Amino acid sequence: MVPLKICYVLSTTEGGTWAFEQLRELRNTYQYEVSVILSGNSGTLVDRFKSENIPVYTADFDFMRPTDIFFLPGKILSLVRLLRQKRFDVIQTHLFPSMIIGRIASWIADVPIRLSMIAGPFHLEADTPRWIDKTTSWMDVAIIPSCNYSKQLYLKMNVPEDRLHVIYYSPDERRFDAENTLPAGLREEFGWPADTPLIGMIAYFYPKLGKNRWTPPFLHGKAIKGHEDVIRAAPMILKEFPNAKLLLIGSGWGEAGQEVMQSMQTLVTELGLQNSVIFTGHRQDIPRIYRDLDVSIQASLNENLGGTIEALLMECPTVVTRVGGLVDTVIDGKTGVQVHVADPVDLAKGVLSLLRDPKTAKKFGEAGRAYMLEKFTLNSTVSDLNNLYQYYRERRPTGYQFFKTIYRFLLLSILGSFVSLRFFILDIWLLPRWDLGWRPWKQVIVRAKMLLYRVYAMVGRASKKFKDKTSSE
Known part of the structure; x- marks a missing residue:
């Protein structure tokens, strides 16, 4: 059987020892072809992968600034081109920014097995990242919470339990x-x-x-x-x-x-x-x-x-x-x-x-x-990952169908515009101001009151003049 081509996607170039150890053991133990896509081409994590001759590719995962709305489609399409060129069998995303962009790009590219491994419950308990995750989670074939608490949070987000597989980030x-x-x-x-x-x-x-x-x-x-x-x-x-x-x-x-x-x-x-x-x-x-x-x-x-x-x-x-x-x-x-x-x-x-x-x-x-x-060992982690890959290998189509990439891109262009507008208008611009106490109608009310007071004052002065005039006559 031809070995699976597995690629991790994560938005860092430092730390991430767990990613290096997992890919190294997946290759050495199960003879998979492994690669990684990082957010840059220099850093301690890059050096680790290169020392083991694990191919390193790069992508831009930034999307949290207001100006990123103009560059986000290009970042996604650039990653789609890379995925279609390399024809990975499995894309496994880690860390929130790379999870979202990697999830969207791998769905458009029609990667057969699309997985997100969740580093922890932090983003699942915060308003903005939670709704972004929930909105895009259906693009994954499965989600891998790395603790039972994260799994429970996904169940509350109505992710079906049969798509949730708890696998721990365990050290060597x-x-x-x-x-x-x-x-x-x-x-x-x-x-x-x-x-x-x-x-x-x-x-x-x-x-x-x-x-x-x-x-x-x-x-x-x-x-x-x-x-x-x-x-x-x-x-x-x-x-x-x-x-x-x-x-x-x-x-x-x-x-x-x-x-x-x-x-x-x-x-x-x-x-x-x-x-x-x-x-x-x-x-x-x-x-x-x-x-x-x-x-x-x-x-x-x-x-x-x-x-x-x-x-x-x-x-x-x-x-x-x-x-x-x-x-x-x-x-x-x-x-x-x-x-x-x-x-x-x-x-x-x-x-x-x-x-x-x-x-x-x-x-x-x-x-x-x-x-x-x-x-909770590295051996048990890669064994569980191997079982998961083989489970979906038997149940997923070969992928990378060109017509799927076309219609998914067109569909996402429509749906994505609404999601992007919500994100950049509400989460980036409006809601932060709201949290800081911004209430625009308060100024309108204040100005309306001032105008009303002026009207009252004018009416009062006019009434007084009229009374003074009539009394003098």
């Missing part, structure tokens, strides 16, 4: 070998006693999210990783374990992220926690750090799987907020502890429950690794 388990990985030696590095309890949170400091329709309303003005909640939980933990250390491992994401990190450092100073809360900055030895920690925390306000798979693969006892896909990996009372979101008191209780009972904490870590090896 070979990089997280608990048995053969030495601890990082953090206690020795910082000069702490050997019995010092170590609590760690490994996450970037992301910028605070703006108040707009691209962001879930419950996240407006907040930093998504929940660092503030972790810091505010620290005094309650230190009250019982005064020699414990809380390590915040990670750097700021861009300048705005650096500002958030600085504000967290200020909060630590205000709470008098400088000797107990340590900002380590970016570290390269994450697997070894997990071997050092007594408790790992994921306190996100919105999340897919976070770093829970990596922590549990390293048998690190883990506390997570009860959001998104975190509850898929950390089963409360079995592989870790779940706590309420944005609740420092409950977070402190969760951490303390593990520090008080090291035997149970160790049991959770061991059970967590066993559970991860069962369901």
Whole structure:
């Protein structure tokens, strides 16, 4: 049987280790011909693909600025030409901007198997990206939510369940070998006693999210990783374990992220926690750090799987907020502890429950690794993807019929004009002004009142003059 030609589409050139690992293993394990379409031709992700001789193509996925309405058809058609030229059997989109443009282009090009793998629930809980996704989701043959919570959100959007296939973004388990990985030696590095309890949170400091329709309303003005909640939980933990250390491992994401990190450092100073809360900055030895920690925390306000798979693969006892896909990996009372979101008191209780009972904490870590090896490995991810590809290979036509491309393009030209007008008039221009308090009729009412007052004044003056004149006569 001729191997399938599989192409990933994602709007980035940095990070994305999961995409590289998945395509590499799909090629090496199942002999698929793999390619990737990225948003540029330079970056660490580009270098990774090229180092494995995986073909890299480029496309423009920007469509969120008001001026993009004029260039959007050209961007889509350019991608359609590339897809028809390369004749991929499977197009699998990732990340919201590339998902939308890739979804439309692959439908027009009549790619046989069109899939979208959903990186997390964030865009499904925000007004604008949710309706855009819902409006175009029918173009996919299937959608791959990467946690059960995202699947439930799609079901609420009336996507049929038989088109939803949960497959996790799992790391290469070979990089997280608990048995053969030495601890990082953090206690020795910082000069702490050997019995010092170590609590760690490994996450970037992301910028605070703006108040707009691209962001879930419950996240407006907040930093998504929940660092503030972790810091505010620290005094309650230190009250019982005064020699414990809380390590915040990670750097700021861009300048705005650096500002958030600085504000967290200020909060630590205000709470008098400088000797107990340590900002380590970016570290390269994450697997070894997990071997050092007594408790790992994921306190996100919105999340897919976070770093829970990596922590549990390293048998690190883990506390997570009860959001998104975190509850898929950390089963409360079995592989870790779940706590309420944005609740420092409950977070402190969760951490303390593990520090008080090291035997149970160790049991959770061991059970967590066993559970991860069962369901959350790179091998299981590519196996599930392979099964999905083969399932649709048997049920889909060969594709790339020229007449379908023509009539789909004409149909989309009509339907797309209405969708584009709604997006650029309502979501880009009108609704942001509305959210900022713009109410145009208020000015009309104010001016009408002023005019009415002037009329009243004129009538009053005229009436007074008439009375004065008649009284004088």
